[in-house]
Amino acid sequence: MEDNITPKQNKGGRKLKKNPAIFRYSISLNEEENNRFRSLFQQSGMKVMAHFITACVFQKTIKTVKIDVSAMDYHVRLTNLYGQFRSVGINYNQVVKIMYHNFSEKKAAAYLFKLEKQTIEMVKLIQEIIHLTQEFENNHLK
Known part of the structure; x- marks a missing residue:
């Protein structure tokens, strides 16, 4: 009976996330809103725009860095x-x-x-x- 059990083989590739983000939403901004959004994103110092949007939507604190x-x-x-x-x-x-x-x-x-x-x-x-x-x-x- 032990001969019939095949061990799991590692197929390689990226490890699966525990809680993958699979839902996507799309928004449209006019030019003025887009400029304001980009300036806020740059001031936040975040590297990923999706993380910045998530922080804004869920009212997490957003740090802004002003460089003089x-x-x-x-x-x-x-x-x-x-x-x-x-x-x-x-x-x-x-x-x-x-x-x-x-x-x-x-x-x-x-x-x-x-x-x-x-x-x-x-x-x-x-x-x-x-x-x-x-x-x-x-x-x-x-």
Whole structure:
């Protein structure tokens, strides 16, 4: 009797879903409604339009993501500026070492005095950048 029972063979392919969606509905939108629908879909950040529609129909919470291009641009430029300040700091250390190594102490001190004045101006500039960044965050990001 055991010889007559054939084991199930795996036919391959995709595994069946537990709860497949088999019902389909169709809607028609005019141009204005379609534009509004597409903008809402893009703001939601969802990847699949069918999931977005289902969430809208069943009143699930729909998250919308607003991307402020000016804030992103400001952030990118500020990050680049930070990288430049780091390189200035590295170069500053190298210049001080080279000055004391190649020049007399009196001449090196004179050049360092000029460098110190430029550094003070740079510190003022950095403080202004910090102030403007805080102002930008308060006015545009909250």
